[in-house]
Amino acid sequence: MLSACTSGAPTGSGTASAGLRPIPAAEADLEQREITIGFFPITCSSPIVNAAAMSIFEQYGLDVTLRRYTGWAELWIAFVAGEVDATQFLAPMPLAIHHGFASGQRALRLPYVTNTNGNGITVSQRLAGQMSGPGDFRGLRLGLPFDYSVHNLLARDYLVSGGLDPEEDVDLRIMRPADMVTALAVGEIDAFCLPDQFNQRAVAEGVGFIHVLTKDLWADHPCCSFAVAEDFAAQNPNVYMALLRAIGESALYVDDPEHRADTAALMSQPAYLGLPEPVLNSVLTGDFPDGTGNEHSIPDRIGFQPYPHESYGIWILNALQRWGLTGDHSFTTGAEYSRAVSEVFDSQSAGSVLSDFGGVTDERTEETVLGAPFNPQRPAEWSERL
Amino acid sequence: MTTTPRALQHRARRERTVFQLKSAGGMVLFAASFIAIWHVATAGYEDGGLAPTPLASGQRLIEVLSSAFVHNPPNEVGIVFHLAASLQRVVLGFGMAALVAIPLGLLLGTSRVIHDALDPVIQVLRPVSPLAWLPLGLALLRDSQATAIFVIFMASLWIILVNTIDGVRRVNPLYLDLARTLEATTANRVLRVLLPAALPGVVTGLRTALSTAWLVIVAAEMIVGDRGMGTFVWTEWNAMNINSMVVAILVIGVTGLVLDRSIAQLHRLIPAN
Amino acid sequence: MGTTIETDAQLPGKPPALEISKVTKGFAHRRRGFQQVLGEVSFSVDEGEFISIIGPSGSGKSTLLKLIAGLESPDQGHVRLTDEQIAAPSRRLGVVFQQHVLLPWLTAKQNVLFALQAHGASRRSAAERESLAEHWLGLVQLSEAQDLKPGELSGGMQQRVGIARAFALESEVLLLDEPLGALDALTRHALQLQLLRLSEQQRRTFVLVTHDVDEALLLSDRILVLSHGPQARIQQDLRVPFRRPRDRTAIESSEDYLTLRRELLESLTAQP
Structure with a gap:
């Protein structure tokens, strides 16, 4: 239903990369045309949703149906049960599902992160002027979207950096993201760490202010991902590559600062994200009020370079293990981490597609998380340093 | 008119006990077959424990109960x-x-x-x-x-x-x-x-x-x-x-x-x- | 027929215990329209007198009793209890209902006690009420069953509790609405004798509604025969001349008994 062409959307989407654009796979080469992709209605899903909105899937011969989910656990079950074979996930989820860290295992590939940055910690207006750092979260109730989320992992380490024990000193509450703006308004929670649009939405509703953008905790960190079931990808290699081309092209289109405002307008339609355009515009263009009376212009508030850097996976895996979320699995050496991540991250396919489109494909050798350098070869050192 | 003979009371009590034993037996039988069907129904999935098996659920029950007062x-x-x-x-x-x-x-x-x-x-x-x-x-x-x-x-x-x-x-x-x-x-x-x-x-x-x-x-x-x-x-x-x-x-x-x-x-x- | 027959034994100066004058009552039916159940009914009952009202079924006997009890109000006319006009139920009028109407969650004794304290201001202490209840249950031979609940009692025992309850109230007038109608013949027979003995020992005014001619003859001083409804009236007012204390066998074998009985049965079966 979402694969319908939208009038007014720019066609020939590769304005920036027209010359490099490969010839779309002939329909005859596709093992099947119809595929259902799961998504979560937040700005992170822009590359996937935009590919449908701008008919990019169609140009690659695919007939895509987007299925909306509002709970991450539902989406997890839907994927493991085979209801969807390709879907948006929070970045840690594919690692957990593939390796069987919790109930529900299915082998899969993660070719893309759908976005980098694009998250924040928003605090209730009642606490305006009282929050200067992580230590001020003592005794507060912090809403989080899911255990297997970068939000959960990064927020916990952020609290640790303020000298708090997240288990003891802060009331961490997993909630449905859609309920959290209301929960913040009525005082059921004091703050939340969520993907956008929720941070900007709380500002627009006048109930909260943006305390910190997670890009300032970890620059260009991954947030959501796109994953395809291993069995599906193996049986339908051409469909898999066509999906990567369509979403890759869409992601790089959306990543272009020139296209952010148009994308916000398109995504705001009820058929796609169905969210207020000013909110989406603030998130995507990076020109936004933060709820304390200040205006910001931060173009990299959210990014859409999809390459799955191994360093992302290793930091996530290390954090999952530190917070007891890897079940009976444990990882010690850099090689063990690297093997577990490369089993999931399909950087080879991503690299070949993205280099055709002119996207970033250089592996990142080091991350800086919460001010400390993180070396993916020696993941344990980072948390000790913190 | 109100004094039931003792023997009658005894018989009534015995009948009640037999009845209770029968229903208890039926309940055990029902529970056992339920768990058996459950086991068969969930044994076939290779989904990393998405569908809960009786054994895994039992283990979890013990875990939850042993930390019940934490x-x-x-x-x-x-x-x-x-x-x-x-x-x-x-x-x-x-x-x-x-x-x-x-x-x-x-x-x-x-x-x-x-x-x-x-x-x-x-x-x-x-x-x-x-x-x-x-x-x-x-x-x-x-x-x-x-x-x-x-x-x-x-x-x-x-x-x-x-x-x-x-x-x-x-x-x-x-x-x-x-x-x-x-x-x-x-x-x-x-x-x-x-x-x-x-x-x-x-x-x-x-x-x-x-x-x-x-x-x-x-x-x-x-x-x-x-x-x-x-x-x-x-x-x-x-x-x-x-x-x-x-x-x-x-x-x-x-x-x-x-x-x-x-x-x-x-x-x-x-x-x- | 159908004219009111005034009682002939009224002493001048002394008001009757109960006076029913020109009472009419009808009910609105959804389909059949307004039904005049009672035509103009008038009669009075002297203090200490036992009267029976008999009539064919559907003649409005129970309606008449409800009017006397104050549970229904007459369309016209009035009911007077010595000096007071009856507009609502009163403890001066005790009722024994057709069905036993015992509260099933209370024991026999608790049912009697409830009647004694339901109106709140009792002049008796709790202990006095308790011994009064036990006394009356004893008089109907229910001492042993006083702690049983109605469900554990036979139909006859239930009705005896109802009778004990009505007597225990010490009302001036007792209204009995076919109290033995639902019982088997043997039980009814025994209870009739019990009622006879109680009514002769207790100086009260009784109004009994029944469809049993022998019961009426055994218990009453006077029998009023209601005509066939609708618009039932009193078509006959018979004096029962047997001496008290009465003996059933003696009465039933007397010549008068047979004559009265025949007269009543003829009157009951007469076409309106």
């Missing part, structure tokens, strides 16, 4: 405290509903005029799903604890009210004639005649309302509430501990059974002299 707030709380929190909400919401609905039901059951005036309101509000009150409660009360209790109140109120009215309507009119010929005071007429006579209807209402309340609290706590069985289900689900769902279902079900059985005992509470 109290390390805010983030580590045993199931006993979740259960207590849910029960507290249900008792408060349900109790307040009973306090409002029973007297109101006695009034509406005896007064045609007031009943006809209020009946449309009751009929419009009664079929509203209790969870539909949740956003409204949250918006009005601005407090998740009060909202959860409010939802339980709304879920119980109409059921108790309608059943109480019905119970009063079914009271033998001669009892009320008797009360009149005795010139019974209003208090005596209502508390000593009308209420006990209408009690079957009231108890039916209370039973239905309590099981509905228990049904609703779990759903409500998945949305609001920092502690409770619903919160437990929600948190365990989001940690993808599907085996915990089976434990939760068991605990919720057994608690529901105990609640229902205890409220059914209210029949015995009819006031004597």
Whole structure:
């Protein structure tokens, strides 16, 4: 239903990369045309949703149906049960599902992160002027979207950096993201760490202010991902590559600062994200009020370079293990981490597609998380340093 | 006329014991075949434990029960405290509903005029799903604890009210004639005649309302509430501990059974002299 | 027929215990319209007198009793209890209902006690009430069953509790609405004798509604025959001349008994 062409959307989407654009796979080469992709209605899903909105899937011969989910656990079950074979996930989820860290295992590939940055910690207006750092979260109730989320992992380490024990000193509450703006308004929670649009939405509703953008905790960190079931990808290699081309092209289109405002307008339609355009515009263009009376212009508030850097996976895996979320699995050496991540991250396919489109494909050798350098070869050192 | 021979009593007792043994045996048999079917049904999946097996669920049950009394707030709380929190909400919401609905039901059951005036309101509000009150409660009360209790109140109120009215309507009119010929005071007429006579209807209402309340609290706590069985289900689900769902279902079900059985005992509470 | 027959034994100066004058009563039916159950009914009962009202079924006997008890109000006319007009039920009028109407969650004794304290202001202490209840249950031979609940009692025992309850109230007038109608013949027979003995020991005014001619003849000083409804009236007022204390066998074998009995049966079967 979402694969319908939208009038007014720019066609020939590769304005920036027209010359490099490969010839779309002939329909005859596709093992099947119809595929259902799961998504979560937040700005992170822009590359996937935009590919449908701008008919990019169609140009690659695919007939895509987007299925909306509002709970991450539902989406997890839907994927493991085979209801969807390709879907948006929070970045840690594919690692957990593939390796069987919790109930529900299915082998899969993660070719893309759908976005980098694009998250924040928003605090209730009642606490305006009282929050200067992580230590001020003592005794507060912090809403989080899911255990297997970068939000959960990064927020916990952020609290640790303020000298708090997240288990003891802060009331961490997993909630449905859609309920959290209301929960913040009525005082059921004091703050939340969520993907956008929720941070900007709380500002627009006048109930909260943006305390910190997670890009300032970890620059260009991954947030959501796109994953395809291993069995599906193996049986339908051409469909898999066509999906990567369509979403890759869409992601790089959306990543272009020139296209952010148009994308916000398109995504705001009820058929796609169905969210207020000013909110989406603030998130995507990076020109936004933060709820304390200040205006910001931060173009990299959210990014859409999809390459799955191994360093992302290793930091996530290390954090999952530190917070007891890897079940009976444990990882010690850099090689063990690297093997577990490369089993999931399909950087080879991503690299070949993205280099055709002119996207970033250089592996990142080091991350800086919460001010400390993180070396993916020696993941344990980072948390000790913190 | 009243002295049953001892032998008869013995025989009656023996027959009762045999009957109880038979039903207990049937129950064990049923439970065993249920677990067997469950095992067969879930054994075939290779999905990394998405579909909970009896064995995994049993292990999880032991884990949950052995940490039942752990109290390390805010983030580590045993199931006993979740259960207590849910029960507290249900008792408060349900109790307040009973306090409002029973007297109101006695009034509406005896007064045609007031009943006809209020009946449309009751009929419009009664079929509203209790969870539909949740956003409204949250918006009005601005407090998740009060909202959860409010939802339980709304879920119980109409059921108790309608059943109480019905119970009063079914009271033998001669009892009320008797009360009149005795010139019974209003208090005596209502508390000593009308209420006990209408009690079957009231108890039916209370039973239905309590099981509905228990049904609703779990759903409500998945949305609001920092502690409770619903919160437990929600948190365990989001940690993808599907085996915990089976434990939760068991605990919720057994608690529901105990609640229902205890409220059914209210029949015995009819006031004597 | 259908004219009111005034009682002939009224002493001047002394008001009757109960006076029913020109009472009419009808009910609105959804389909059949308004039904006049009772035509103009008038009669009076002297203090200490035992009267029976008999009539074919559907003649409005029970309606008449409800009017006297104050449970229904007449459309016209009035009911007077010595000096007071009856507009609502009163403890001065005790009622024994057709069905036993015992509260099933109370024991026999608790049922009697409830009647004694239901109106709140009792001049007796709790202990006095208790011994009064036990006394009356003893008089109907229910001492042993006093702690049983109605469900554990036979039909005859239940009705005896009802009788004990009405007597215990010490009302001036006792209204008995076919109290033995639902019992088997043997039990009815025994209870009739019990009622006879009680009514002769107790100086009360009794109004008994029954469809049993022999019962009426055994118990009453006077028998009023209601005509066939609708618009039932009193078509006959018979004096029962047997001496008290009465003996059933003696009465039933007397010539007068047979004559009265024949007369009553003819009157009951007469076409309106």
